[in-house]
Amino acid sequence: MERQFYESRYSNFVESQNERNAKIRHTERNRSIPDLLSSRKTCPEETIYQLGTLDEHASAEDLLNIVTEFIEEFKAKFGNHVHVLDWALHLDESTPHIHERHVFDCENKYGEVAPQQEKALEALGFELPDPAKPLSRRNNRKITFDAACRKMLFEIAKRHGLELEEEAEYGNRKYLEKQDFILAKQKEQFAAQQSKLDELTLKVSDMETLLENVSAPATLPAFADVADPELTQAAQWAIEQGYLKARADGSFKPDKGVAKWRVIRGYRAVTEP
Template identity: 65%
Template structure:
């Protein structure tokens, strides 16, 4: 186990017991190259002596004046190969023209189902023996950097050359130093407004989704098709320097870790956005910080929201910068954006993200279907109204026809009886009876006209019509639902009979 050191003006005891992290031993959360001309970032190797060295053009050169926060490995090439030995399918061909295209991903997140992300996962400050997805032996090759201590190697509690402080300690100290005034001022305002129960400590900022550090995971390639870890480090750290140079006034990189002990080499990096608030205090606030940096909303005419915020613009800009750096190193990349959410911390979150994508498509489909259903319902309302009117006419006509026929039939029978030869009445009496029966038929006809009018008037009353229409709509909708259910079932059965179960894909990034 060797401690990774950064260049310093004075010799360093490589195996001296690290001091406890205190507020007197703080640095700046910036990447600085003071006193030397910028060189290829993160040249790889390590040193085992008190003389700082740099690999440049294959030879060793002594350097001095580099800040402890310099983002470079000034180490020997032979040791670099040992330290970062991780076979890559793309070794030797990733820079060749016409070579394999690889996927470059940059995923952001702050919290999962168990709350805000814990930096202990990144610096391995937990018992990795209980983690099946972590290779204990390869974990010794992991590299760590934080804004106070610079570079360190694998934390081993049994060795004296362990990390000076965990990432968790570093973040707590950074927040305590940088946001103490903000927390104190806010607590005073809470008391003044008679809400002391709202008072917080700086540590509480690390537990809130809105103010905790954001975590980003960088990966180039997949389990079976990835770049060598040294190339990953070169690209990502060069990108970090660009981010720091351009946005470092409001975006502070706190720590990062290169993981070689999982399936695919990747880097976890944590940073915080902040800017001055209306009271002149520096506070962690992402949207205001990005606004101060000049980032616009994707849709300036619309209000800030989950789908319209400056972080989206910032991430797009970072993606362009990162791809430019990777291309400068000769990589051929898959240009389509890849959004994997938080697969690097919680597999379940990755699954949920994919489900959200499917849900979004389903919601769009649902919206279209809802509009169609609304159209159908409007049609049912209209049809029910018309159907009721027609039903009233049909009912009235039917009542008229059937009742008229029955009554006329009775009168005609009486008329036939009067006119039958068996009757002994005089001709005058018969004619009188027939005339009277014809009058009855006429009165029946007139009475039916009046009755039909009364029936129609009653059935067309608003309260009667409404009840009748609802009955018609209920029947119509039931019929439509039955038809849809039957069609849906038929389609599902057809799809099942046609579908071949797809072979499940193995996750590229294990935890």
């Protein structure tokens, strides 16, 4: 439905703009209808309507009646430049809510209807929140427009017997802009993920230490009268095989008639390929 609307309303703008791009040899700037649908500046905007919180909220019937009336009034007031594309009631989650999507547009300097939010709101007569300051992320007509829509929704809700908190809050945190709240939530999620990562890293480190301890070769016992590493290894092998007996004084003394070099030769004969 959205693509069909874009094709019927903005194809002339797209084709004409692409022709202008070709004339100035900048066809890399050409766009298509799918490009308009995916671009942050020209794609449809989505609004979610929810009355109340997870613990306390309006019924699905009340929500549907209020938002239906709101959309009708919305179209009557802003329909020349803001077009509701589709909307739907969702009951698949804990709190009933409605997803609504719309697009802003107005004529450009060539007389073509093109999707453009700020120009559309200017054409509807909306002013900047602070007219003395230049257009910016925190001083644009969308802020004024959102405030007007919120006021209209509250008035309709009152007519249906519902009283809503009229101060905009995000996540029950007053005085926070929506983007600030989103960033705060992202930081909380990152901190939680980092904590889990640190815990996993610690477990891996402990496992590596355990493996090192298990796989590390046993330290050969020292012999008081042996300094040569190979002789030490040969002596230990001979004791483990039962050819020699460990002495209480820690010295390496083969049985009578067995020279130390014979022990080494025997060790090599058995262990070397």
